[in-house]
Amino acid sequence: MFNTQLVLSPEGELAGYYRKVFPWRPFEPYDPGDRFTTVDLEGIGRVGLNICYDAWFPEVTRQLAWMGAEVILNVVKTTTPDRKQELVLAKANAIVNQVFMVSVNCAGPTGKGLSLIVDPEGNTIAEADDDAPTLLAVELDLSAVEHVRTHGTENLNRPGPNSTPASRPSSCLSTKAASTRPPGPYGPPTPKEPPVTTQPSLTRALKLPSLVLFGLAYLTPLIVLAIFGVIAETTGGASPSAYLVAMVAMLFTAQSYGRMAVAYPVAGSAYTYIRRSIDSRIGFLAGWAVLLDYLFLPMVIWLIGGSYLTAQFPDIPIGVWIVAFIAITTLLNVVGVKVADKANYLLMAFQLLVIVLFVALSVGTLVSTSGASALVSTAPFFNDTSSFDKITAGAAIAAYSFLGFDAVSTLTEETIEPKRTVPKAIMLVALIGGAIFVVVSYTTQLIHPGGVFDDSASAASDIALKIGGQFFGAVFLAGLVVSQFASGLAAQASASRLLYAMGRDSVLPKKVFGALNKSFHTPVLNLVITGAVGLIAMFLDVATSTSFINFGAFTAFTLVNVSVIAYYLRQRRSGTGSA
Structure with missing residues (x-):
């Protein structure tokens, strides 16, 4: 007894x-x-x-x-x-x-x-x-x-x-x-007593800069160049306007995530917020919808990274690159969030260096060919070939570039002072990411006005060769690969934390998904499962795999915005204040 x-x-x-x-x-x-x-x-x-x-x-x-x-x-x-x-x-x-x-x-x-x-x-x-x-x-x-x-x-x-x-x-x-207990009036423990054991917990180690870099890595700032041709083609050469519209919409959603992170400072992100503020059953359904985003996004990231490398080295099967991506990212995430954090610093530094070089070479090309006055123009925002309908259609595509700012909230239990840090990080990721997207798309649009390309999918690579020659073309390709690796590192960590939160709540089998490794204090089995799902990338194309992400991400965004209203109404009824 x-x-x-x-x-x-x-x-x-x-x-x-x-x-x-x-x-x-x-x-x-x-x-x-x-x-x-x-x-x-x-x-x-x-x-x-x-x-x-x-x-x-x-x-x-x-x-x-x-x-x-x-x-x-x-x-x-x-x-x-x-x-x-x-x-x-x-x-x-x-x-x-x-x-x-x-x-x-x-x-x-x-x-x-x-x-x-x-x-x-x-x-x-x-x-x-x-x-x-x-x-x-x-x-x-x-x-x-x-x-x-x-x-x-x-x-x-x-x-x-x-x-x-x-x-x-x-x-x-x-x-x-x-099992060695302090001395007391009851004496030392008897041999029959089992040892005292403890449950491992996530380790709080992340501060604001680390969280922001994590979110930016998930966003993959270079994505603005990877899909530049598609958005410019859709908008009629007004890609910066599309990113501005998308950023405004995403900032409202980022604010909602920030409010919920303060109200519920635990792992689980959208799943936790919806479950706690609206209803556990809706949270259950939302969790499964979000899983489509979080589980399949790493797979898509590794698939795109493998595609870049296969295009450069056609003799090596894409499966080899995908397995390499999965093995390295899984190892870094298993060892712990601190190691992954340090790797993120290096990867993001190189990615941002490529972006800075791209913008600098673009500016240099413009000044040398057309003079400094060519740097200031309204044409990239609106021109004769663009329209409001085209810009909003482009904004719908540009919104996908922002997927990941919400992933910061999955690391709430590994963040120092999460109620203060997480909301700031979410807003900063959305703002910084949006600013990068607007600036890069603006300068790129100046280099190539309008939205007509021989191949919109490779537009940025062609522009990189034009402004920097073969050497920068190779550096640009390396930047794309590194950006996919950094994004995959962040995406896998987020997916594993979502599975952990759902397992801890017994929505998924707790012994499997709700467990942490005692040595590394990370959800190792969840990381392995996420990596295993990524292997499916060898049998899918990008278009098919992204369809899962789109549904899950925008379902989560919508429900998190609704959860803020529900939380406010609940607080108002209880008389404990507002969100």
Whole structure:
């Protein structure tokens, strides 16, 4: 028999439970539990659980902090005078681990009352004055946890880094070491007791620059050149206008994603937002629709990258390139988000270098042939061969270039101060990506006015040869390949996190999709599954594979915009404010 703490979700469903590891001997005859527990509550955060006497052992709170707990809920039934010492312990545990501590004691006449809520710096947020029945209602800003760990207690002391997985003592990472319990009145553990085990969690390691680069890598800024011919042909030579229209529409959607990221700072992106703000059944359907986007987008990216290389090296089958793409990206993503982040920096740097060179060579060509005045023109935005209908049709195609700004939200649980960082990153990705698309399409349109090409699919490559010769043509091809690799790296990471969120919610089999590797703290099986799906690229063409993406992406965009309205109405009805 165990002393067990239950946690119910806002929907009234069992979200998790914890069996007390340290019974109060000799007064508590129950069996000890065999593991520490954290529970992820959507829209709230990660809560660590412990019961009464557990709080007297600093190792318990530290272990829960290592597991990513932002709030630790200590439920007690203290009827003895040592309640005053428990209040000191609550503040001490909060300070040294930089977490919120909620110490809840039963009221009189059974207990001593004096419940307490403490912030990560040890300050009392709310407390009961005596043992009378009392309701303490406060709103916890969980971003304060990462803020204190980043800037220090009172902006001075920073024990927080010791609570991150990267800096754990190696002995504390093994289940054998974890089974050695602190000394106490109950004595050492008996040989029959199972070891204390922990559940791995996603590691918070990403800051704003990393998130923005991740989103830009997913966007693939070079895509503006890859599809320039198609959009210029559709718009009648007004491709920058098409990108401006698409960017305005996407900024509204980006704002919706930002609002939802603040309301529900957990992994899952559109699936989580729709499930929590509208209905779990609609969220279930949306999750499957979004999967079409997230699962098949890496496949399309690898297929396009393989096509570029096959065109350059026709003797090598496209399947070889696709397998190489999948193997390298999967390996980097398995090792961890920090390694993938560093690879993204290098890949994005080269991609942006190619874009800068393309624009610079375009400008140089214009100035040398037509003078500086040729750099300023309204023709790329509207001309005799373009029309409003053509521009809006081109905007529908240009909107596909923005697919991926939302992927930033799938890394919420790996982001430092996500409520502040994720919304900013989403908007910055949409703005920076849109600005790149407009500037590049404008200069390219100046080099080739109008929308008539011998082959619209290879228009940008032909222009690269025209402005930079054979050498830059080769560099441009390398840039296209690198951009596909960087995009595939980001797309696979996002898809694996979506599968993880759905598995954690038991929408998909939890043992398979909701599991994290204990060594790397990444959803390895999900990454392998995403890579396996990518192998289908060897049997499909780009047109067929992109049809899956279009449906899933725009279904998600539409429902996320609706979810903001639903969330606002729900908050208004409950009287807790607006989104």
